[in-house]
Amino acid sequence: MLHINLRDGEKVVINGAVLRSVGRAEIVVENTAAILRGRDVMTPEEANSPARRLYLACMLAYLDPANLSQYQDQILALFGDFMDAVEAPEAKAHCISFATHVAQCDFYRALNDCRALIAYESQVLERLAPADAA
Known part of the structure; x- marks a missing residue:
């Protein structure tokens, strides 16, 4: 049993249906x-970057x-390209975890790994961005 507390106007997707709370709400999912x-x-x-496209x-x-x-x-297509570009051991570990979860069709846990990959990608892109000229 899963209890989900929603704030007023908060959305949740359940089996593809988008639900929006009107007022505070508690949803109990029993299966x-x-x-x-x-x-x-x-x-x-x-989904405007490789890690975000993978997440989507x-x-x-x-x-x-x-x-x-x-x-x-x-x-599979997106993952191969992303894995080739990753250098940091911590990011590679998230890639391996992601691949394991996808192979097991555990996409919910794979999404958690993808969030870490998005954060890694953002850090790399920030470092590569040219500094603004003052």
Whole structure:
């Protein structure tokens, strides 16, 4: 049993359906379901980097298991390119964990690894960005 507390206006996706609370709400989920809080949902427009595209494909595999093979193909293509670009041992460890979870079709846990990869990618891109001229 899973208890989810929502603030007024907060969104949650349950098995692909987007729900928005009106007022504070508590939802009790009594069986297995694909659940993501609104803050964990990524739109295609937000998937503007390799790690974010990987997250989006993984999120869609989690929320839309009817089209799983399509998303798995996307994940494999994106993952290979991302893994080749990663250098830091900690990021490689997240990649390995991500791949393990995807192989087990545990996309919810794979999303957690993807969040770490997004953070890693952001740090790398910040370091590579040219400093603004003063």
